[in-house]
Amino acid sequence: MKTIMLSAVAAALLHITPTVILVKRQDAVSHLLPGADQFAAREVHVSSADSRRIHDAVGWEPPDGMITFYIGKRQDQVTGALMFMRVDCQHGPLELAVGFDSRGTVRGVEVTKATVEMKPWVLEALRAGLTDAYRGLAVDQPPAGAEKVKPKIGAMPGYMAELIDKGVMHANAAYRLFYVRR
Amino acid sequence: MLYDLRHSDLRVRWLVTLLLATLGTSYLFGAWMVALYAGFSPHKVADTYGPAGEAMMAMQMPPETTVVTERPVSMAEMGEEMHHVDKDLLVQDTHVHMPMYAVIAAGLSLIVLGLPLSRSMGLAIIALLFAAPWLDFAGMWLTKLASPRFAIVTLAGGWAMALGYTIVAVIATYQMWWRKS
Numbered sequence: 001m002k003t004i005m006l007s008a009v010a011a012a013l014l015h016i017t018p019t020v021i022l023v024k025r026q027d028a029v030s031h032l033l034p035g036a037d038q039f040a041a042r043e044v045h046v047s048s049a050d051s052r053r054i055h056d057a058v059g060w061e062p063p064d065g066m067i068t069f070y071i072g073k074r075q076d077q078v079t080g081a082l083m084f085m086r087v088d089c090q091h092g093p094l095e096l097a098v099g100f101d102s103r104g105t106v107r108g109v110e111v112t113k114a115t116v117e118m119k120p121w122v123l124e125a126l127r128a129g130l131t132d133a134y135r136g137l138a139v140d141q142p143p144a145g146a147e148k149v150k151p152k153i154g155a156m157p158g159y160m161a162e163l164i165d166k167g168v169m170h171a172n173a174a175y176r177l178f179y180v181r182r
Numbered sequence: 183m184l185y186d187l188r189h190s191d192l193r194v195r196w197l198v199t200l201l202l203a204t205l206g207t208s209y210l211f212g213a214w215m216v217a218l219y220a221g222f223s224p225h226k227v228a229d230t231y232g233p234a235g236e237a238m239m240a241m242q243m244p245p246e247t248t249v250v251t252e253r254p255v256s257m258a259e260m261g262e263e264m265h266h267v268d269k270d271l272l273v274q275d276t277h278v279h280m281p282m283y284a285v286i287a288a289g290l291s292l293i294v295l296g297l298p299l300s301r302s303m304g305l306a307i308i309a310l311l312f313a314a315p316w317l318d319f320a321g322m323w324l325t326k327l328a329s330p331r332f333a334i335v336t337l338a339g340g341w342a343m344a345l346g347y348t349i350v351a352v353i354a355t356y357q358m359w360w361r362k363s
Contacts, residue, residue, distance in 0.1 A: 025260060026260065026261035038254070039255050039256065039257060040252050041255045041259075042252045043253075045245050045248065047246060047249075048249050050248045063268030063270055064233050065267045071252075093271070093274075099253075
């Protein structure tokens with residue numbers, strides 16, 4: 001009986017808390033593709049060789065071999081692109097929206113989803129100005145947002161900042177390797 | 183019968199009844215969640231757990247060369263998120279849910295041990311309680327790795343879970359509160 005009770009407690013503690021929306025996807029699209037009035041989804045079905053290439057570059061592979069870029073256009077001119085990127089950790093998933101401008105640099109990053117447990121940590125990192133560090137970042141530059149905000153925030157928000165850095169790094173690699181490829 | 187729930191202390195019967203009621207409520211919400219995120223038809227389950235479910239062109243194997251397609255989308259389509267469970271998320275789901283399913287199956291099995299059932303019936307119900315989560319997750323993994331046709335296994339697992347719970351809840355409630363002798 002004691003074992004069963006301990007197992008129940010362990011299972012309850014291990015359970016990931018529910019997901020909460022921090023920014024609606026549509027709002028993230030409006031912020032990161034400003035002025036766009038037409039949109040397209042560019043779906044990249046990545047070959048095994050290219051999956052290995054991105055894995056060797058940043059230690060990440062597109063889930064199920066698929067990357068989707070949402071492209072914003074105004075009067076048929078591309079104004080930028082955006083991708084939603086999931087980052088997993090033992091506390092659950094985070095979802096980022098990473099926007100790129102037409103020159104191919106990062107326009108902005110929004111954290112669209114977190115879990116109930118992670119939300120206060122993420123908000124603390126965001127309040128410390130985490131996403132400011134990504135604006136204008138070239139896609140071949142390593143993101144260093146966490147390094148900038150860590151002295152001002154707690155340990156768990158610092159860990160969230162590291163995860164967000166990682167998500168931006170993955171998005172940058174995906175953009176660099178697959179966005180312009182036709 | 184290792185012990186007899188029918189003649190157990192009132193507090194034990196109350197505990198078992200509340201446990202069953204709480205589990206039943208969580209199962210109802212579980213079914214609601216399945217309806218929201220995965221659906222009850224094999225096609226919808228295959229879309230959720232199959233390879234590249236977010237794309238209309240499902241590819242079982244990675245292409246030999248990277249393939250790019252482009253299609254117009256509306257703002258609303260970008261906002262809509264189709265719930266798709268990729269391999270990494272399924273690893274996490276399996277890790278998180280299997281222990282909890284095991285604890286629930288064990289809890290219900292402990293109730294079965296206290297009911298006046300034949301040995302073979304007890305074994306069959308306990309097997310059903312543990313088979314359900316195995317079928318559920320085996321179906322998800324087979325749908326992802328082998329063929330979307332295995333979505334039916336996940337559905338079978340879900341229904342088996344509901345059936346196992348209903349059998350235990352009905353027999354236990356009846357035996358504990360109505361058929362005492």
